[in-house]
Amino acid sequence: MYQVTVRRLSLPPWSHWRYGAAFPNLPMFNILGIGTDAAGRCTHWHTEVDIIANKCQQCQAYYACYLCHNTLTTHEFVPVAKTALGALCGSCGLEMTGNAYLTQTACPRCQHAFNPQCHLHQQIYFC
Numbered sequence: 001m002y003q004v005t006v007r008r009l010s011l012p013p014w015s016h017w018r019y020g021a022a023f024p025n026l027p028m029f030n031i032l033g034i035g036t037d038a039a040g041r042c043t044h045w046h047t048e049v050d051i052i053a054n055k056c057q058q059c060q061a062y063y064a065c066y067l068c069h070n071t072l073t074t075h076e077f078v079p080v081a082k083t084a085l086g087a088l089c090g091s092c093g094l095e096m097t098g099n100a101y102l103t104q105t106a107c108p109r110c111q112h113a114f115n116p117q118c119h120l121h122q123q124i125y126f127c
């Protein structure tokens with residue numbers, strides 16, 4: 001027999017690192033942002049379908065949205081090439097290229113729906 005231990009994390013209200021240390025068996029990814037929840041929703045975008053995080057080319061880190069990024073860093077969000085991995089599903093941790101993400105309406109791995117309105121901001125995130 002083996003024991004299963006469930007630990008509750010008490011997380012700071014913003015800009016936290018998730019999962020990795022306490023839950024090594026879960027996929028390792030972190031989404032930085034303000035008031036981010038377990039799927040990468042933030043204080044700016046927080047409906048059921050707002051689960052995509054985007055990578056800043058300069059930081060090489062995933063942020064819940066560019067508003068979070070621009071608040072937490074000292075530079076404007078730098079877009080990532082559409083052919084590079086730059087989008088992260090906050091539901092399952094799948095990384096996608098901009099090209100792959102922009103042609104999907106749901107995550108190819110976990111099937112979680114994406115917010116179609118995010119595509120309106122694609123010039124901020126991809127180049």
Ligand SMILES: [Zn+2]
Pocket residue numbers: 056057058059060069073075076077078
């Ligand atoms: Zn950055």
Ligand SMILES: [Zn+2]
Pocket residue numbers: 033034042043044045064065066067068069
């Ligand atoms: Zn945000």
Ligand SMILES: [Zn+2]
Pocket residue numbers: 089090091092093094107108109110111112
């Ligand atoms: Zn997914």
